[in-house]
Amino acid sequence: MNRSRVIRFRNGLAVPLAELPLLDYAQFSESLLEEVAADARVASYFGRPLADGLEIFAILAHDWNGQLGLLRTRVNGSFPSLTPQCPQLHLFERELCEQYGVRPENHPWLKPVRFHRAWLDAVDIWGRPQGKHPVPGDMEFYRVEGEEVHEVAVGPVHAGVIEPGHFRFQCHGEEVLHLEISLGYQHRGIEQMLLGGPHPATVHILETVAGDTTIGHTTAYSQLLESLAGSEPPLRAQAIRALALELERLANHVGDIGALAGDVGFLPTASFCGRLRGDYLNLTAELCGSRFGRGLVRPGGVGFDLDGSLPLTFTERLKILERETRGAIDLCFDAPSVLARFEGTGQIQTDDAEALGLVGVAARGCGLVRDARLHHPFGTWEGGFDTPVIEFDGDVFARSNVRRREVNASLELVGQLLRRLPQGPTSTPLGPLAVDSLAVSLCEGWRGEVVHAALTDAAGRIDRYKIVDPSFHNWSGLSLAMRGQQISDFPLCNKSFNLSYCGFDL
Amino acid sequence: MLTIIRERLRQGHRTGKFPKRAPNLPERFRGLPQLAQNLAPQACADAVASCPFAALSSSDAKLSIDLGRCLFCADCPAAAEHGALTFSNDYRLAASRRQDLCLDDEVYRLADKLNARMLKIFGRSLKLRQVSAGGCNACEADLNVLGTLVFDLARFGIQFVASPRHADGIMVTGPVTENMKGALLDTYAAIPEPKLVIACGACAIAGGPFCNSPEAHQGVGDLLPVDLYIPGCPPHPYTALDGLLRLLGKIDQEPKIRKRTLHTP
Numbered sequence: 001m002n003r004s005r006v007i008r009f010r011n012g013l014a015v016p017l018a019e020l021p022l023l024d025y026a027q028f029s030e031s032l033l034e035e036v037a038a039d040a041r042v043a044s045y046f047g048r049p050l051a052d053g054l055e056i057f058a059i060l061a062h063d064w065n066g067q068l069g070l071l072r073t074r075v076n077g078s079f080p081s082l083t084p085q086c087p088q089l090h091l092f093e094r095e096l097c098e099q100y101g102v103r104p105e106n107h108p109w110l111k112p113v114r115f116h117r118a119w120l121d122a123v124d125i126w127g128r129p130q131g132k133h134p135v136p137g138d139m140e141f142y143r144v145e146g147e148e149v150h151e152v153a154v155g156p157v158h159a160g161v162i163e164p165g166h167f168r169f170q171c172h173g174e175e176v177l178h179l180e181i182s183l184g185y186q187h188r189g190i191e192q193m194l195l196g197g198p199h200p201a202t203v204h205i206l207e208t209v210a211g212d213t214t215i216g217h218t219t220a221y222s223q224l225l226e227s228l229a230g231s232e233p234p235l236r237a238q239a240i241r242a243l244a245l246e247l248e249r250l251a252n253h254v255g256d257i258g259a260l261a262g263d264v265g266f267l268p269t270a271s272f273c274g275r276l277r278g279d280y281l282n283l284t285a286e287l288c289g290s291r292f293g294r295g296l297v298r299p300g301g302v303g304f305d306l307d308g309s310l311p312l313t314f315t316e317r318l319k320i321l322e323r324e325t326r327g328a329i330d331l332c333f334d335a336p337s338v339l340a341r342f343e344g345t346g347q348i349q350t351d352d353a354e355a356l357g358l359v360g361v362a363a364r365g366c367g368l369v370r371d372a373r374l375h376h377p378f379g380t381w382e383g384g385f386d387t388p389v390i391e392f393d394g395d396v397f398a399r400s401n402v403r404r405r406e407v408n409a410s411l412e413l414v415g416q417l418l419r420r421l422p423q424g425p426t427s428t429p430l431g432p433l434a435v436d437s438l439a440v441s442l443c444e445g446w447r448g449e450v451v452h453a454a455l456t457d458a459a460g461r462i463d464r465y466k467i468v469d470p471s472f473h474n475w476s477g478l479s480l481a482m483r484g485q486q487i488s489d490f491p492l493c494n495k496s497f498n499l500s501y502c503g504f505d506l
Numbered sequence: 507m508l509t510i511i512r513e514r515l516r517q518g519h520r521t522g523k524f525p526k527r528a529p530n531l532p533e534r535f536r537g538l539p540q541l542a543q544n545l546a547p548q549a550c551a552d553a554v555a556s557c558p559f560a561a562l563s564s565s566d567a568k569l570s571i572d573l574g575r576c577l578f579c580a581d582c583p584a585a586a587e588h589g590a591l592t593f594s595n596d597y598r599l600a601a602s603r604r605q606d607l608c609l610d611d612e613v614y615r616l617a618d619k620l621n622a623r624m625l626k627i628f629g630r631s632l633k634l635r636q637v638s639a640g641g642c643n644a645c646e647a648d649l650n651v652l653g654t655l656v657f658d659l660a661r662f663g664i665q666f667v668a669s670p671r672h673a674d675g676i677m678v679t680g681p682v683t684e685n686m687k688g689a690l691l692d693t694y695a696a697i698p699e700p701k702l703v704i705a706c707g708a709c710a711i712a713g714g715p716f717c718n719s720p721e722a723h724q725g726v727g728d729l730l731p732v733d734l735y736i737p738g739c740p741p742h743p744y745t746a747l748d749g750l751l752r753l754l755g756k757i758d759q760e761p762k763i764r765k766r767t768l769h770t771p
Contacts, residue, residue: 156689204715271654290578500643
């Protein structure tokens, strides 16, 4: 029954909308819940406004057979929320509500997500004044009452050189009973700016969705356009993209381990890793002139070749860096004082992580095998990626150790890629995009799975572009990890996730 | 303990010699653009129209580039297709006035040092509060880098502090989203007088890639009086450091106005 309703395809393919059955909402929700019960997770879920009502698309990832399931329905005004049965949908439904003014009935936590103007002239379901920009953080926060319970509010401006967000802790003494995270301060209206594209500015906007994941986001975007255009980038370009993605992972993981060490006051690793992170960024800059990989990944291929003396430079520098990185990182993992702070702090149960739909480092730290390079391989990874790193404890240590082991794995992968760099061109021209189609693209960025989805109109222009940064799923994980913790452990827990504010806010 | 000392010896001393010695930047690094001269009027107009962020303009077929709007794109169509400019390796870009960022002839006026009174107050100790107002975290990341041992910002008496009450100025990144405007202005108000404002990155100067977004402002310039502009998307840490040191008069004023060799395609 269900099988006929779900369209199945793989990462990197485009589906004509005409092939997508339009289900009524009851069938849609039944199929979605069946799929989730059968080990699928919600990779993306978004709406597109129609003349009458709202079309909803659900993209479900079946990790173990590498398939993506696709469901489509149409709603008008209000519809029964699926969040009570499927918690990983909670933010997706809140988004629809904020963007299009529809109401998911009986949603247990119906609050704004990003505090932007509604995309349609619809009634604001929270009754905020029409025509005025919403006030960020203006919502009913969850409150715990009691004589000795107090509330701690932090942000949007934080103490460090970091992005803004608001955190509201309900505490009993030092113990955190609940943390509510209210974001949206970085909202730049990215998805709306992409409509009618691709424009000349589009790729530059996507490079800055989350600046530290430039390669991850531009790779997802390029794969998406390539699948819509039905073209494949040259093998050499795919390998350079994969190399850059691993360099991005290396830089960020090394930086994160340093910052985690800094947060528990272990300064040698903090200082060494701060410098080493920059050295990995500098390698990316050798390749494309930008430490963050700006200008490298482009639809159709890559903008820069790893030519001349560069492969040799990379190999030589990496040989030194590898030794120094291992030395710097192992210091802190060998220190009992560090381990005492990492172990058992900010724990999440595997079942909870699965229910919330966590991805990336956070999911792999809870024993969930989720890695798009393994499950939804594309480009170079189709050649075989078989080293997903799994830790089972779900605590700060597990998330740190996933990083440490991934640093080692990425160094190995970068070495392999350098040794087996295919010859040939680095770019192929992109044809026109398929009309009235849907394409989905997944890419395992350093934080986790980056999912881009696009719908094209009858002229082959982008009619809806949906970005899901791994942070979108994982902020809820941080909230959960803080339950029952000391509030003084918040910086450590936060850093162990190191989520993106702008990737969430878009 | 012994392992830590051994590792410390192995990692070595890493603090750079900047500003005494110029930094060693990657060959492909894109810095100060050099504009082509004597471009045909049509090519000039095409180049101006090709920039998605309106960084180029022209009058009487003479090109001008606004480094506040320029993202130093690797695939700059004005450079690649119309031969209107090339990017040099010069990382020194920070300027004191908005109009100084517009490069139209051979001189690019780098940042001036503060006036004598301000220099007396801030010259030996400058504490900054950083506010990310819609930044993509690349500017923030490369400002954080200034605190690492390679750059060691503190050796120049400059430091990022946690509270605006402890700060002498504010370093803004991001285009200033509608949602961050209030918090940014509150933070600025909390800093004691006299105070500095530094706009770091293309977003904070003119909106960057988000210059056409209805959810963002076009940088901090319309909201606060800016004392230092640091161009780039994101600025290289040395660009930011060079700007800060020029502001504090710690870099020789000599190269402030430089004649450059011009590139003609």
